[in-house]
Structure formats: structure tokens, C-alpha cells
Amino acid sequence: MDDKKYINLIKSTNIADYSDIKGIIIIKPYGYSIWENIKNIFNKILIKNNYNNLYFPLLISKKLFELENKKLNIIPKECAIVTHSKFKINYNNKLIIDKKSKLNQELIIRPTSETIVWYTFKKWIESYRNLPIKINQWCNVVRLEMRTKFFIRNSEFLWQEGHSAHSSKNEALLEVKKVKLMYKKLLKNYLCIPFISGYKTRKETFPGAKFTYTFETITKEKGKSIQLATIHYLSNNFSKVFNVKYTNEIGKKVYTWGISWGISTRLIGAIIMIHNDKKGLILPPKIAPIQVIIIPLINNYILKKRIFFIKNILIKSNISVEIDNNFNITPGKKFYKYDNMGIPIKLIIGINELKNNTVELIRRDTFKKYYLDINNNIYIKILKILSNIHKRMYIFAKIEMKRKTYFVKSFKNFKKKINRNYGFYSAYWYKDSNNESNIQSITKSTIRCITSKSKKQHKCFYSNKFTNIKIILGKSY
């Protein structure tokens, strides 16, 4: 999918629109319900894993950022900074900042919330009995990026950020494992997104973290990489910054351990880029705002009753269903519209179906037609088809990702190949940040993650030194 198609698809499906500020978008109802569905699903996963939702403030004081900067060397580079509180009108009748209203201290619109979270943890944590603390918030964050793209890189985006504090290193590391499973479940079982996962190189790791674990996928046609989710193992970096110590079982004061992790509305971008065809978007059934659209072909009282009958059956089975009763538009046009929107199932009823007590069903993914007997528990068949669509979407996306995953032994070979085809390139690599920078500047691609360590030693594809580290390279958005 080229970029123009991507933008047109988002606009024509009413998922989102531009605002008047660069990189800041309006998420329209159809797009927002996709996000709400993701939220609802993930909230259930969060509850199961003993996380509580809460809310931290949008504005963070510069004072706290300074603490962080001193110890961890985190310099917020693309933040929006609030400096004044008033406007006045000048001689041209234009609004200008009232310089008298300059704030005593600059406020920063959160680019992420570790700062305020750990400032707060300091107040909450005294004893080992207070631990672990496991919290999550759904909010917006602002990062004024130079180059933006719908959902993939916005200046403001919605996300989920999980934070936890633990009494031991092992417990924190165990939590990383748990979150990995949470994300794997969401991506595979709900969003039909295949991925590779692994550790970021030091260069790509969040500055406040000991390591960053990442989930990456590639887009359908282009094969560009998209980061889907991240988990940062913070070790006790932040607890040292904010002096978050607790008294342990033997009365000693020790630092706490932490992790933080997030997924954002970028997932919507990933879904669009992965699940589409010539006719438009194909939404994974479990997050589709409308799973079944019923299209009556004639405006008729008996048919109307029949449709409500079907709708009620489906609603009872928790299938989200809508009826298109607009007879000013011809059926063909409706079919194209709903195909473009990616609605998994269309149910069509006309004279023939009414006579035969059937309904015609068309799958969005394969366009295969089924005729269902309406007196024979149609919801069972529909649930089954929804689940088949899900499975097929995941498998196809996975095959596509595998097809675009190559193994390279030499840098020469890699350079040649990535120029022709983007994708995932796996290789053995000897850890060296200078080499990493060279690889990036020569090929315009980055090390997406370190996927595994083999038992045997292999030659590094770049330096020929022996190594057991296997990486995935790719060109990212």
C-alpha cells in the first residue's frame, strides 16, 4: 500500500482526518471505536493480570525533568512546553502572548509519564508490604515530531502506559515476561498481527531503561517495519532518581525495581497497513466496530420484521450488527462502501431470501457466499465464520511476513537486497555501536531487534567477527 492510498483509505473510511496542526489528527467515530475495542480487550487482559487503571496529570513540572536529566541523561527533545498563561490583543487586533503572564516554572506536556509516576511511587512505597504496585493509564501524550504520518507517527497520540514497581530484580523481570504474554495475546488473538520480538540494541533502548523489549511487524506491500509495542525494564534507574526505597523483611532500606510498557494508536495504522486489499480495509473481526452489516434490498414491511428478528438474534450473541435502511443508494454502492470499511460480514436479504427463509452472507476476506437458513441458529454459523476470518487473516499476514523475511550472511548481500526489497533481514551480528551507525547510514535501515542468541558461534555479517547474536534489520516508518 503506498502512502497516498493509505491516507485516502483513512479518509474514505471515516477513520480519521487532519486537524489544523501538523501531525495532530482527529480520530473520527469509526476510527475511535476501533481504538475503544482495543482498549476494552486490553483492559480485560490488564484486570486479569492485576493491573489497576488510574490517571496521571498531563502537565509535568520542569523540576522533575531536571532530576531525571541529571541522573539518567534523558533530554526530552520533542516536547511541547507551556510557558505562559495569558493572551492579550495588540494594535493589529491580533492575539499575542502576554509576557507578564510568564509562569514561574515551565510545564511540559507529558511525552511519557515515568517522571510523575516515580515521583508518586516515592509517596506510596514505604514497606515491602506495599509492593508490587501495578498500574496502567490510558491517555494522550505529545511528542512534536518533525515528520508525521497518520497513526504511525503523530505529534499527539493516544496510548496505554503500564508501570510497575517491584521488590526484587527477579520479580521485575518476571513482570516483563508477563507483559510480553499480554502483548502477544493482544496482537495475535485479537488484531491478527504477526510479529517478531526481541531486545533493542543499546542505541535504540529507552535512555532510562536497562533494556527495551520490542514487538515489530512489517507492512503488507512495502515491507516497512512498524514498532507495535515496547516494554522497558527500568531496573532501579528511576527509583534511584526519585529515591524510591522500601524497608524489606529484615528492616533494610533498599531500592525498588520497575518496568514500563506501552501500545498506542499506532496499532490502528499497523492494522490498516497489514489488513487491506484492492477493495480497501479488512478489519480483524474482534475489533471491528461493525462485525455484520445487514443490507435489505427492498423496502418491505415483512422484510423489515425479518431483519429485526435476525438483528436481535445476533445482538444476543454479542455480535455487533447494523442495518443499512437507506434506499436512496443502490445495493452495489453499499457493497463497495462496506467492503472499503472492512466490515467482516455482509448479510443480504431480498425477495429470494424472504421466500426461501434464508439470508445471503458474504465474507469480506474471501468474498465467498453462503446461504444461511434463518430458522437454523444462524448466529452459530456467523460466529464460526467470524472466527474463520480471524484465523485466515492472521495466517495470511504471517505468511506474508515470512515471505518478506530473508537471511543474509554478508553486508554486501544485505545492501543489495534491501535496496530492492524492504522486509525483515535476519543476520548474525557482533555488537558494536559504531558498526550499527555505519549500517544505518549506508543502508538507511536499522536493527529492529536482537531476536536470539544461538549456541554456536557465527561470523558477523558486517565485521566477520565471531558472535552468537542474531538480529533482524529493516527499514522503518
Next chain:
RNA sequence: CGGGGUGUAGCGUAGCCUGGAUAAUCGCGCCUGGUUUGGGACCAGGAGAUCAUAAGUUCAAAUCUUAUCACCCCGACCA
């Protein structure tokens, strides 16, 4: 933030190089009436544009010049 491109009705566009007369082409969409409705219907009529913004050149600017803003593409930055 550097390089390139674009900005004309709700959307997509023609016109711009080579300035011209009532200031604007075509398609989609929208409104009214009628016939239609099984994979993008048709006929008739209608509404809708300070040509991104600002300044300049000129008798005359959508068209030329400059600045600003936004968007797109390619870099650097980044979830």
C-alpha cells in the same frame, strides 16, 4: 530542521509555463422532482469557490515575484 513537490467547491481535478474580457474546467458528492434498486443507476433542474494566507509587480493576477502557513515525498529525529 535540510532538500524536492503541492495547495483551485465537501472530495478529486483542468487552467498556471506564455497574465486579459461575466473570475474558473470536468468527475464524484450534496439539494429538488421523477424513474430505478441482486456488485459503484438514469433523466431533468439546482446550490456550492474571497483560486491557502499576506504583500508586491501590472491598466489587468488563480497565472509572475517575495514572505508566511499547511500538507505530501526523501533525509536527520522518533512510539
